[in-house]
Structure formats: C-alpha cells, structure tokens
Amino acid sequence: MAGVAGGGGGGNDFQWCFSQVKGAIDEDVAEADIISTVEFNYSGDLLATGDKGGRVVIFQREQEIQYVFCLRAWMLHACTQPYAGMQLGSIESSAMQNKSRPHSRGEYNVYSTFQSHEPEFDYLKSLEIEEKINKIRWLPQQNAAHFLLSTNDKTIKLWKISERDKRAEGYNLKDEDGRLRDPFRITALRVPILKPMDLMVEASPRRIFANAHTYHINSISVNSDHETYLSADDLRINLWHLEITDRSFNIVDIKPANMEELTEVITAAEFHPHHCNVFVYSSSKGTIRLCDMRSSALCDRHSKFFEEPEDPSSRSFFSEIISSISDVKFSHSGRYMMTRDYLSVKVWDLNMENRPVETYQVHEYLRSKLCSLYENDCIFDKFECCWNGSDSAIMTGSYNNFFRMFDRNTRRDITLEASRESSKPRAILKPRKVCTGGKRKKDEISVDSLDFNKKILHTAWHPTENIIAVAATNNLYIFQDKIN
Amino acid sequence: MGEEEGLRQAQLLDTMFVRGLKRKCFDGEEDIEGTLAGFKAIPSYNLQRQSLLDMSLVKLQLCHMLVEPNLCRSVLIANTVRQIQEEMTQDGTWQMINTQNAGHASLDRLVSTDILCRSSREQTEAKHSPGYSTFPKDFEETQSQDSSEIMSAVSSGQAPRNLQSNMWEMESPQENRGNFQKSLDQIFETLENKSPNSVEDLFSEVDSSYYDLDTMLTGMMSNTKMGHCDVLETFPSQTTTNSNSNCKSDLNELDHIVEILVES
Numbered sequence: 001m002a003g004v005a006g007g008g009g010g011g012n013d014f015q016w017c018f019s020q021v022k023g024a025i026d027e028d029v030a031e032a033d034i035i036s037t038v039e040f041n042y043s044g045d046l047l048a049t050g051d052k053g054g055r056v057v058i059f060q061r062e063q064e065i066q067y068v069f070c071l072r073a074w075m076l077h078a079c080t081q082p083y084a085g086m087q088l089g090s091i092e093s094s095a096m097q098n099k100s101r102p103h104s105r106g107e108y109n110v111y112s113t114f115q116s117h118e119p120e121f122d123y124l125k126s127l128e129i130e131e132k133i134n135k136i137r138w139l140p141q142q143n144a145a146h147f148l149l150s151t152n153d154k155t156i157k158l159w160k161i162s163e164r165d166k167r168a169e170g171y172n173l174k175d176e177d178g179r180l181r182d183p184f185r186i187t188a189l190r191v192p193i194l195k196p197m198d199l200m201v202e203a204s205p206r207r208i209f210a211n212a213h214t215y216h217i218n219s220i221s222v223n224s225d226h227e228t229y230l231s232a233d234d235l236r237i238n239l240w241h242l243e244i245t246d247r248s249f250n251i252v253d254i255k256p257a258n259m260e261e262l263t264e265v266i267t268a269a270e271f272h273p274h275h276c277n278v279f280v281y282s283s284s285k286g287t288i289r290l291c292d293m294r295s296s297a298l299c300d301r302h303s304k305f306f307e308e309p310e311d312p313s314s315r316s317f318f319s320e321i322i323s324s325i326s327d328v329k330f331s332h333s334g335r336y337m338m339t340r341d342y343l344s345v346k347v348w349d350l351n352m353e354n355r356p357v358e359t360y361q362v363h364e365y366l367r368s369k370l371c372s373l374y375e376n377d378c379i380f381d382k383f384e385c386c387w388n389g390s391d392s393a394i395m396t397g398s399y400n401n402f403f404r405m406f407d408r409n410t411r412r413d414i415t416l417e418a419s420r421e422s423s424k425p426r427a428i429l430k431p432r433k434v435c436t437g438g439k440r441k442k443d444e445i446s447v448d449s450l451d452f453n454k455k456i457l458h459t460a461w462h463p464t465e466n467i468i469a470v471a472a473t474n475n476l477y478i479f480q481d482k483i484n
Numbered sequence: 485m486g487e488e489e490g491l492r493q494a495q496l497l498d499t500m501f502v503r504g505l506k507r508k509c510f511d512g513e514e515d516i517e518g519t520l521a522g523f524k525a526i527p528s529y530n531l532q533r534q535s536l537l538d539m540s541l542v543k544l545q546l547c548h549m550l551v552e553p554n555l556c557r558s559v560l561i562a563n564t565v566r567q568i569q570e571e572m573t574q575d576g577t578w579q580m581i582n583t584q585n586a587g588h589a590s591l592d593r594l595v596s597t598d599i600l601c602r603s604s605r606e607q608t609e610a611k612h613s614p615g616y617s618t619f620p621k622d623f624e625e626t627q628s629q630d631s632s633e634i635m636s637a638v639s640s641g642q643a644p645r646n647l648q649s650n651m652w653e654m655e656s657p658q659e660n661r662g663n664f665q666k667s668l669d670q671i672f673e674t675l676e677n678k679s680p681n682s683v684e685d686l687f688s689e690v691d692s693s694y695y696d697l698d699t700m701l702t703g704m705m706s707n708t709k710m711g712h713c714d715v716l717e718t719f720p721s722q723t724t725t726n727s728n729s730n731c732k733s734d735l736n737e738l739d740h741i742v743e744i745l746v747e748s
Contacts, residue, residue, distance in 0.1 A: 127552045153552075215555055234555040263563055265556045284556050317536060317567060321560045375539060380557045 016429045017482045018422060019467070020107060022059070023475035025420065035471035037458055041138040041146065044462040047108055047469055048148060049476055050133025054118060056150055056203075058161065060111035108478055112161055114203040117152040129154050135220050137229070139242075147206070149229060153216040156231055158207035158242065167197040212238050212248045219269045225276040232269035232281060235262075239293075251299050252281060252291065267382075268328045275334070278303075282339060286323030290350065306348055308355045318370040318379065326382035331391040332463075338394055340385040343367060345396050345406070360406045360413065363398045365436040365447045378452050389464045397456025400445065401472045402432055418456060418470045418477040428482065530575075537568045 032053025120129040139147040145162040215233035237252035272278035289302035322342035346356035373379040385396040435444040458471040466481035
C-alpha cells in the first residue's frame with residue numbers, strides 16, 4: 001500500500017514504519033507528563049518536547065555514520081601528493097558505501113532534560129499560572145551550543161544547551177576535590193591540562209522575557225534575521241530582541257476599548273521564513289492577517305486579509321467555533337501557508353486572499369457530532385499541523401490517536417495510528433479507516449467507537465528527511481519511512 | 485442550521501433530555517431507536533436551541549476556576565450565546581421564555597449569568613432572580629438595539645456591565661472573583677455538593693481576600709487542578725450537606741437540571 005510521499009521521493013512508493021516510542025506505558029497518565037509541544041531543530045538532529053509539568057526533554061539523533069567523517073578528515077589531512085589523491089578517492093567511495101544501510105537509521109536518544117518553567121502564582125489576580133510549555137522554538141545554530149525558546153502562558157525563556165566533555169585538571173590554587181590550597185604551600189606552578197570526561201549536557205537559562213503579556217501566550221516565532229522573535233497572546237503580539245529582556249515592542253493589539261465588544265482573539269502567529277518584516281496571525285473567526293512591519297509601528301492594519309467565504313448551506317451554531325484557526329504555518333518556501341481549523345487543513349497561496357488553494361478534510365465524519373463535541377469541550381481542541389521538508393506533504397492529528405497525512409501532488413491521503421500495538425521495531429504502519437455509516441468493514445472503526453481522550457494535537461516533521469514525531473498524550477512516537 | 489444536521493442535533497439533544505446525560509451524547513446514537521420509541525414528540529428546534537443556550541451559559545459560568553480561563557474558548561462560547569439570542573429575538577421567542585418561567589425558576593438561578601457575574605454593587609440594587617422575567621419588558625426597548633446591547637439586557641436590566649465584561653475583565657479581578665465565588669457558592673449549596681477537598685474551602689463565604697489567598701495556596705497547590713469539567717464531575721460524589729441552603733424549595737427542580745447537565 002503506497003504511503004504519502006515526502007521529501008524528494010517523487011513517485012517512489014514508500015511506507016511509514018514504527019521507529020521508537022518514548023514515555024511511560026502505564027494506563028494512568030500523570031497530567032504533568034502530557035506532551036504539549038514537539039519541535040525538531042533546523043538540522044533535525046535534535047528533537048525537543050515540552051510537557052504540562054514544565055519540563056523540556058531533548059532527544060538527539062545518534063550519528064551512525066560518524067566514522068566515515070573521521071576517516072575522510074584524516075585522509076584529507078594526511079595526503080599532499082597527487083598519488084595519494086587518487087587513493088583518497090577510492091578509499092572514500094568504499095567508506096561511503098557503508099553509509100547507505102537502510103535498516104539502520106539514527107535513533108533518537110535522550111540528550112538533555114530540564115525544568116524550564118515552574119508553576120507560579122499571580123498574587124494580584126489570585127490565579128495560578130500554569131507551567132505547561134505551550135511552544136518551543138529552536139534558534140539556528142551559530143556555535144557549538146544549541147539555543148531554544150520555550151514559553152508557558154506568561155513567560156518566555158531562552159535556554160542554552162551546551163556540552164561539556166573536558167575537565168581541567170591541575171589547578172594551582174585548589175585541590176582536585178575543590179578545596180582551596182593554602183597559598184603558602186604552593187611552591188611550584190603548573191599549567192592545568194584538559195582531560196576528557198563523560199559527556200555532560202547542561203541547560204542554562206540565558207534570558208527570561210517576562211511581564212509582557214496580560215493574556216495567555218499561544219505562539220512564539222523566531223524571525224529570519226535570527227535576532228528578533230515575536231510572542232503572541234490572545235489579544236496582543238509583541239516583538240522582542242533576543243538580547244533585550246526588559247523591553248518589547250507591541251506590534252499588534254486587538255483589544256477593544258470596551259471589553260464587552262470582544263468577539264475575536266488571536267490564535268496563532270508566525271514570522272515569514274524569508275522576509276523578516278512579514279508575519280501572519282490567525283484569529284478565532286477563521287481569518288488570517290498578514291502584516292508588514294515596515295508599514296507602521298503598530299500593525300493594526302493588515303496588508304493582506306485571508307478569509308474563505310462561508311458556505312451558507314452548512315451554517316450552524318457551531319460554524320464559527322469550527323472555523324477558528326488553531327495553527328498557522330508557513331511553507332518552507334515561503335510561498336504558501338497552511339491553517340488548521342477544527343475539521344480541515346487549508347493551504348493558502350499568499351498571493352490569493354479570497355480563498356485557499358487547497359482544502360483537506362481531516363475528519364469530516366465529526367460534523368454530525370458537533371453538539372456532543374461542544375458539550376464535552378473537544379470542539380475547542382487545538383490541533384497543530386506541519387509541512388514536510390519539501391512542502392509536498394502536510395500532516396495533522398486527529399482523535400483516537402490517529403494522524404493524517406496529505407500528499408499535495410498526488411492528492412492521496414492516509415490515516416495512521418500511533419499505538420503500542422503497532423510498535424514493533426520497523427513494523428509497517430497499517431492505514432486506518434473510519435467508517436462513517438452503513439456497514440462497517442473489517443478493520444474499520446466506527447465513529448462512535450473513537451476515543452476522544454486520545455488526541456494527537458502535536459506533530460513534527462524532520463526538516464529534510466521522512467522522519468516524523470507524533471505526540472500521543474504522554475508518549476512520543478517516532479516513525480520513519482522504509483524505502484522499498 | 486441544515487435540516488439534516490438540525491435533526492441529528494435534535495437526536496443528540498434528545499438523549500440528553502431523556503437520559504439525563506448519563507451517557508455521552510455521541511454514544512447515544514445507538515440508543516436513539518429505543519429512546520425515540522418511548523418519546524412521543526421530536527423536540528422542536530426551539531427546544532434544541534434553548535438547550536444549547538443553557539449549555540453554553542453553564543460553560544461560561546464554570547470558566548472562572550483557579551487558573552485563568554481560556555479566553556478563546558470563552559469568546560467562542562459567548563459568540564454562540566449571542567448568536568442564539570439574536571435569533572431568538574428575531575423569532576420573538578424571548579417572550580415565550582417568560583411563560584415558561586414559572587416552572588423553571590430554578591433554571592433561572594442556574595443559568596442566569598447576571599446573578600453570577602454581577603458585581604456586588606449591582607447585586608444589591610437589582611432584584612433577585614430577574615433572569616428571564618425581565619425579557620419581555622426589555623425586549624421592546626432593546627429590539628432596535630444591536631446585539632451587544634441585547635446581551636446587556638439579557639444579563640441585567642440596569643447594570644452597565646454585562647456578561648462579557650465580567651468574564652474578560654481581568655483588571656479588577658478581585659472584585660469579580662469575590663462576587664463570583666459568592667454566587668457560585670449559592671449554586672453549590674443548593675446542589676448539596678460538599679466534596680471533601682478544597683472546593684469547599686475555596687467557595688466558603690469568608691470575605692477577606694487574604695483568607696482566600698491562604699486557602700488557595702494551601703488548599704490548591706497540593707491538589708490536582710480542577711478544570712471546568714472536573715467540577716461538574718465531582719457533583720455526584722458529594723457527602724452530607726451541613727450548611728443551610730437558601731433554596732431548598734428549588735432543590736428538586738435544580739436536581740433535575742443538574743441531572744440533565746451533569747454526567748453522573
């Protein structure tokens with residue numbers, strides 16, 4: 001059964017296989033362990049997750065071809081003669097052949113774990129501030145250390161994750177165990193030497209951006225200039241400089257003078273991947289506004305306004321609620337953007353404001369259940385969506401631990417499930433199908449049997465390869481493609 | 485609402501009324517045959533709409549828990565309420581509600597957000613259970629006004645602040661919170677809910693905000709957070725009541741309402 005093509009695989013049939021699952025197997029899920037955000041870094045070597053307990057766990061992909069790089073480096077250093085140059089070529093090619101081992105892909109293992117946010121209490125309002133990590137965004141790597149931004153409802157923090165694998169020994173002023181030496185006892189001087197030690201990964205908070213949001217932060221987005229970023233709450237969007245924590249610029253403010261007139265809130269915001277002056281924000285009324293920061297300091301007037309006209313035949317009391325956009329993501333190319341509302345995913349061309357260019361139904365069978373979903377609050381679930389590296393496929397989550405992928409070129413779609421049952425190493429994922437009515441075929445699941453507590457809200461796609469991370473409550477599933 | 489969808493929703497709401505929401509709405513599909521057989525008339529669109537309105541108002545009331553409410557959710561629910569009320573005013577069904585008022589006095593208590601969300605000033609001024617009974621009077625006055633003002637009329641005849649402002653305004657939350665707690669306390673009393681944990685402490689009638697802070701810190705920090713749904717779910721697990729209820733007379737009707745709205 002053909003899967004959905006991602007990456008550069010034009011026309012190649014491939015299937016998704018289980019790779020790993022992280023997290024406890026217990027039926028009783030501790031609320032603090034529920035994963036609330038998943039994000040690959042720019043290279044895809046690091047995968048970060050945040051949870052409701054305020055913790056961040058970073059996984060690193062193991063380097064399975066590391067030895068090839070070492071060998072090549074040695075050869076490049078060693079040879080200076082033309083004869084050696086020819087040899088270099090042959091040795092290199094044989095060494096490189098070992099790289100393509102389809103059955104052995106780099107696994108993600110825990111790299112670092114730290115407590116990013118703690119629960120706080122707002123004494124002024126007598127309200128708790130949850131420590132739940134709403135979003136994590138990586139910064140592009142500029143040196144050996146890795147930086148990421150993590151945010152809860154009120155505070156954004158810049159974390160530096162660095163490795164330490166050497167230790168200095170032979171200090172003059174202190175002993176090996178750290179005690180200060182008596183200066184009078186020092187008779188000779190020595191130069192401390194660096195000795196290798198077990199790898200230690202340290203996470204330290206470098207900046208804390210606080211007290212700028214009255215309402216709950218729902219998005220952060222790093223600008224393409226790598227110097228600034230935006231943070232959006234329900235009514236306002238602020239622009240920060242990564243180096244400056246005591247000031248931020250308010251660039252969008254939709255708070256009405258009279259709060260009684262409030263009918264719309266900001267639900268998501270993102271910077272354009274290439275144009276550092278452009279960003280978009282989505283609303284609870286299903287609209288997207290694109291703003292250009294060059295036009296004015298306060299971007300209350302949008303440059304572009306994206307809204308699809310409502311279909312009058314499907315109007316109901318729930319129309320507005322299901323049109324509320326829960327996530328907006330630019331394509332890597334910067335030419336398109338994707339929005340997720342309750343029942344569908346839409347791809348918009350930035351040059352066309354009056355309707356999306358593509359619409360994909362995620363779980364249309366829920367349309368007849370909207371009243372129940374309103375009653376149990378599921379209708380307010382905020383699903384995210386993501387692009388693959390080449391923008392040819394998109395992915396989003398659903399209920400019953402199902403997630404959906406759509407191939408934009410072939411128009412094929414597939415429903416897969418993140419479950420322990422199909423968690424054997426390299427087991428191929430079987431496509432799932434929801435039966436909407438009439439006779440239920442074998443292997444199909446009926447709408448009424450769906451588990452609405454098992455929702456996949458957060459998914460992430462590796463920036464260049466066909467590796468996906470899917471958060472199912474407290475478990476993180478990693479799936480990879482298997483090329484036939 | 486499309487007819488098909490309207491009927492479907494009716495079926496779902498149907499099970500609510502008949503079964504008292506003991507099973508989840510979306511599980512009720514299988515039971516529809518059985519329930520419809522024993523149910524003579526399919527509820528009217530008006531009844532569905534009214535149920536949706538009631539459900540929405542309850543959701544709004546339970547927004548204010550210990551963590552700041554989700555503004556997006558509140559706005560969406562409020563918009564739904566407004567939409568229903570707009571439609572109802574166009575239909576002229578506001579008047580109908582008055583006639584049903586006698587048998588649903590306790591329903592007013594539960595769903596009248598003006599009682600719950602008004603500030604103390606206004607509460608002393610306004611009469612008790614104004615609820616829907618003020619609608620006919622206000623209806624003519626407000627017919628020509630826009631929707632936000634209709635909302636004001638619904639919430640409270642004279643009070644300047646309406647449902648929404650009390651929800652959104654975090655600027656003077658202490659006042660809101662205190663009043664809200666008081667009002668919620670009335671409801672909780674009548675529902676005979678005394679769960680042994682912090683809920684009781686939280687909604688006690690002690691006025692001093694300092695004490696509230698204290699109970700918040702001691703009572704809540706160690707307990708699991710009560711989401712809005714959790715509170716509903718703790719209702720069935722009550723013990724004996726030991727406070728005087730002001731509304732014992734409404735208790736039976738209130739029980740009925742709670743049964744409908746709460747999954748036991």
